Each structure stands twice: as structure tokens, then as C-alpha cells.
Amino acid sequence: MVKNRLPLAAMLRKPIFSLIPRPRRVRKQDLSTVRTILVMRSGGLGDVVMSTPMLEQLRKLFPRVEITYLTGRASAAVLSEPLVNDVIDFDDQIFIRKKIAPALKLASRIRKRHFDLAFMLDKHWIFGLFARLCRIPIIIGFDRHGEGFLYNLAIPFTGSKYEGQYYCDLARAVAIIKGVELEGHNGINYPPPPLAVEGCKPILYPAKKDIIWADKTASEIRKFRLQRLIGIAPGGASNPGQEFALKRWPEERYLQLVKMLLDKGYAVAIFGSGRADLRVSRSIIGRLERNRSLVHDFTGRLSILQSTALMKHCDLFITHDSGPTHLAATQTKTIALFGPTPSRRFAPENAIVIEKSLKCQPCYTLFGGFKKGCKRPACMRGISVEEVFDVAEGVLG
Template sequence: MNKILVVNLMYIGDLLFATPFLRSLRQHYPEVQISLLVDEKNADVVRFNPNISEIIFIDKKGYHGKIQNFSRLIGNLRRRNYDLVINLHRNERSSALAAFSGGKRIIGFSKPGFSLFFDKVVEERKDIHQAQAYLEILKSVDIPIVDCGLEMWVDEKSTQAAAAMWQQAFRQADGSYPVIGLNTGGSWPTKRWTADGFAQLADQLLDKGYGVCFFGGSMDRQDVDVILQKVERVASPRIAIFTGKTTLLEMAALVKKCAVVVTGDSGPMHIAVSQRVPVITLFGPSDPVRYAPYQQQDAVILSARDCLRCGLHECQGHECMKEIGVDEVLKKISEKLTKNH
């Protein structure tokens, strides 16, 4: 065994879910070249992961969205002569890349049709966490599991940039008061808590003497602006807005400075988990069995609605998230702070 290709083209969380898989693979094959094929825009999540030898990029919605360029990528993979190709997602694009990669052995999840080219197709389990579902692929070929949780490494340049941003935002020595991170975004609108909820939470945290900072990408800035309009203590020196101002690596370094992060089911939630920060996650339409903060107990808040885990991206009522109260979140924050100090 000389070369292994792992295909994971999905989102931030999915790449982090793959890190126990990658550690286990590296432990079993310490001298093998392990290549990871990822979506270019999320590559920072694994850019400094020591368990992979190289990252191969795909621009799914841009350059490689054209069939001729996608075919050229497949040709490039075939010329690398991989001994083992492992596909971690059961969708058409990743299944096609694995199926036509020319790998001597191809295993993992597969869309029907492409599975004809696989040596071993693994059924994706829906009753366990997605990180564990990835590990099931290794178990199926008798590779031992080394599960140290989600992992994301941050370079020194990003760490220093984050430290400067934090100092400028709070003008304090670290630790003079706990800072609670708020991540308001979510890939589906239905995953997001209400603007009123986040605004009231921010005000009450500030009243209690905590610092508050907002995270998220540029796509979340409009929602954060709406929330800030509702925050009565928005002029407080203990509030900072990092939304849309950081790279993923800088976000990870900033999140690590927080005492607790309150978030919906999202990529930044899993980044916080990778940095060993206590997380409180508000779940509604997505399934906490598969996507909860990995290896964090008592991290999830759910309403009592019967429609939970519906998987809907749009919902007129959105009661599952509206019914989560600020007092419930504050109580959970207090419990996390007490437990970790």
C-alpha cells in the first residue's frame, strides 16, 4: 500500500467529522501517502491536519462545475494510481469521482449505479453520529479505530491575527471576564434561532458581566445586523462582532478563547467542538443523533414539538426554534461555566 485517496466534498462539519477517520487511517498506515479531495472553499478546516499528506481541491460550483473540467479532474486522479480510494459521501459527484478514479480498490458510500465500480459498498448508518458512520467504513475493512474526537489545527499566523482581533475587541487581558460566543447562522433558515432570542440573550449576558461576541461568515452578517438592532446594550465595550471578518482558521483561534459558544447546528459549532470549547446547541429540523456536538454531553437544547428532525429547509411556523426560551439557554450556560471552572 503506497497511495490512498479519501473523497469528502461536503461542508465544514462533514470535514471535521472525518478527522477521527483520518487519524485512524494514518495510525494504521503511518508511511502511506494519504490524499484528501475536498471542496476548495472549506479546505482551511483540514489544511494543517498532520494525518494527511496532501489536499486536492475541487471547485464544485465554479471551475469543476463544467463537465469537461470535472472529467479532467478524474483524469488527473487516474494518473496518480491510487491503491485504495475511500468515498465518504453518498452523492453523485463524490460517488462518480471514486468510481472512475482508477483506484485498485474502491470502498465506502456510493450512489446506486456507481456502486458497480466499488469493491465494497458500505451502507451509511443513520442511527449513530456521522463521525461514527465514517468510522464504520474502516471497521468494515478491519482497520482499528483511534477516536480522539474532532480535530482542527490552526497555524501560528492565524493564531496571532486572532489574538490581535480579540485584544482590540475587548481591550482586556484574557480571563478578566468570561466571553460567551454566539453563532447565529445555519445552512438552512430553519436551523437558526430567532433574532429576538439572540438579542435578549446578549443583553442578559452583558447585564451579568459577561463578554459577548458574534461569529459566522459573511452570509450571516445581515442576520447579525438585525439582532444588533434589537440589543439594548449594543454600545457595551464587552460586545464584539467577528461575523464575516475572519477566515475559518482565525475563527477557530477566536472560538478557543470563549468560555462557552451558543449556536445552532452549523459548521462553526463543530469548529468550537474541535477546539474543545463547551458548546450549547439549539436543534430543530436536523437530527442531533447524527449531528450533535461530538463527544459533548448535555450540549443540546430541544423544544417539545412533535415535528422535530423534520429536515425541512423552510417552515412558516418555525415553532421548534421559537419555543426555545432565553432562560433555558442561560441556565445551560451557567451549568457549563460551573462545570468547567
């Protein structure tokens, strides 16, 4: 396994940050007057999905508090009641491109809401500064190599475990201060009934209309009642302002996998969003010599929660590390293909992970982004179609 050596900038930042006076620590009496909470997470769809267990724990800790989630427009649609009361979205490019004027305007907008408590789920110190500009009295976040100096409570972040567990750690830290026990899943009674989960496993709540639509669609696309439906997402792996093509399993492998699934009589549903994903799905379908009627392409046609509702009807979902991985894992059995990114940090806890153990992986760093020099990742190309198909057959029985 590759050691995550710290960039020179990170090594220099820590001693500098340590000289800055820290805000006062959070006390139990500070939390007794909390009426409004802001949770912020920029980044990709999967990042927001992984934070949903924390939202449920906050509901248990603060049952009468209004929770607002601040996130980029690309991910906002995945959030709904009862997880949050409100969602504020913003242009993802504000923080990616370091646009100062729009960031100050957004801070002014947040400041007018007078939030009592904020949870900052991004690790970079710039988000601590943003929270201070919003004038939120209590701010809780992560300390990644000294970057939590602006928070009233900073939890160490080392990237050594599942990302969702870190988010839950923030809620648990507050629980300790409040003297409240948190035992796994909150079990909010809200239709539709979620999968039975515990610990820090994500959960989503599609609307009733999305569930009705998914039920009808699933019954229509199966040629016969007992036909197995396999979902795949061959595109994705793109966050706002970031293209993570290294995480993708090659398109040719997906094509061969689809052919093998069709030859076994399975129906296949393709999921994705955006033009790039649509090009991939059309390319795969266009090269099928037979059984095209068993392939159903939903790329770019569904909302996030519609996709989630339909994924529940898949007997199995297969994809690489991407947003659909996290959506599918909340609904059905999921095979997740991992390579450059560490599965211990990003793989859903209930997913079946297929990955190689090469000396060069993972090459995704603690500070985001990949180490230079890898253009054709052997870790992803080393995962064979036969291996994935055999695992799928084992899961399907």
C-alpha cells in the same frame, strides 16, 4: 419521531442497483501496496470537520502513506497537516448542478495522481461513479439503500448515529481486513496539543501564527483578566448550493440572549462568514441599547482556522446546527440548538444539545433536504431564550 419514508426514486433504485455486478471485495494483500490515499467529501464545513477522526485513524493504519483530501473550496481551508499531506479543492457547483464536463475534467486531474485507495464519504451513488472514472483500483464508501454498488467495500449507512462514527467505521473496516486494532484517538504529536479526545471526536490543528494571534486578541477584548467570553454564531447553516435557514435559531432570540449575557457582565464574540452572516451580526449589534463595547464582531474577518483558534478562548460557545458548531466543539464547551436536523446524527459528541421533542421532528431526510411544508419551524422557535441562558449559566457555574 418522524419516520423517514423512502422517496419513490430511492425505492426504485435499489432493485435496479442490485442487478449490477459488484466489484471484487478488498483483500489484505490489496492494502499492503497502498502508497497514496484519496479521501473525498463534498458539502459543508461541518461535514469535513466530522471526518477528521477518520483521518487520524488512517494515519495509524497507513503511517507512511500520503493522504490527499478532495473537497469543495468552501471547506478546504479547515484541513492541514498532520491530518492530510495535500488538499485538492474544486468548484462545489460541479456535483450540485451536475456539470458533466467539469466533472470529467476533475476526474482526469485526479486520474493523473494515480491514487491506490479512495474513501468516498458522500452517500450518493454518483460519487462512486466519479471514483471509477478516476480509475482508483480500491474504492471504499457507503451503501445507502443500495447506492454502494460501485465500491469494493461498502458500509451500510442508515443515519441512526453520529456522522463521524460512520466515517470511522470505514477506517475500522480496513483495520479489520489488515488485522490492526484501532483504539480511539491516534494522539498525533503535533503542536498545538489537541484537546484530549477519544473515539470519533473531531480535531483541528490551527497554525502557530493563528494561535499566537488568537492569544493576543483574546487578551485584548477582555475588559479584565477573569471576564468570561461567550462566542455565538447566529448565521451560517448554509452549505454550497443549499440554504438551510430552517436550522437557524431566530435572530430575535440571539439578540435577547446577547442582551442577557451583557447584563451579566460577559463579553460576547460573534463569528460567521459571508455577507448574509454579516447582515445578521450588524443587525444584532445595531439594536443593542447599551454595553456595545463588550460585543466583538469577527464576522467575515477571520479564516476558518483563525476562528477555531479564537474559539478556544471562549468560555462557552452557543449556536445552532451549523459549521461553527463543529469548529467550536473541537475547542471549548458548546451549546448546540437542534430542530429540523437529527442531533443523533449531526451533534458533536461533547456538545450540550438543546432541542424539543415534537412529533414532526426531525424533518431532515436520510437523502438530504427537508420535508416540504415547514416554513416557520416550531422546533426552533420553541427553544426559549431563558432556557438557553439558564443552561449557559449552569455550564459557566
